[in-house]
Amino acid sequence: MKKTNPLSKIFTCLLLISLVISSARAQQAEQEAENILDATGVKGGVVVHIGCGDGRLTAALCANDSYIVQGLDNDAKNIRKAREHIHSLGLYGKVSIDQFRGGHLPYIDNFVNLVVSEDTSEVPIDEVLRILAPKGVAYIKKAGQWIKAVKERPAEIDDWTHYLYDASGNAVAKDSIVGPPRRMQWTGGPKWARSHEHSASLNA
Secondary structure (H helix, E strand, O other), X not given: OOOOOHHHHHHHHHHHHHHHHHHHHHHHXXXXXXXXXHHHOOOOEEEEEEOOOOOHHHHHOOOOOOEXXXXXXXXXXXXXXXXXXXXXXXXXXXXXXXXXXXXXXXXXXXXXXXXXXXXOOOOOHHHHHHHEEEEEEEEEEEOOEEEEEEOOOOOOOOOOOEOOEOOOOOOOOOOOOOOOOOOOOOOOOOOOOOOOOOXXXXXX
């Protein structure tokens, strides 16, 4: 009768334990992401996860193709682990990781739909609100409790109910914030189109 190597048994047990733990952590991250998205009501757009750690929650926040998620961390080891995890899921592109150097968040004003963080001690709340789009949500964990903050929509931004402002067909709004563009906010496709019925993404 062939004897089993005790070391082989130990290795197999350790491998099984590792797989069970990894699966449990993945399920925990998915459940936490689901809770966050439900609590904030954000159904899509740009999500920023400050302090992404190993990237499990960051990846789970990309619940479907409606989200683009970026994790930030100041620890090079965390960044490497998070990138490896996201690559293993085939999510890189829709989910990405970048180094955070503290203080200033690397986004333009009014751009992000959801900011998730368990520690924003290095980021002033004013900086978080700066990058949030109107009606964007900051979801921050402090002392074990999640705090939700919604960026108010400025009263100076007017509503367009019709293609030409309103039912009168007069394309002049009461918006006092709009002005000449000073930077690229986002790009949308197609950049060029041969169709005479559809315009390219930017017209002037």
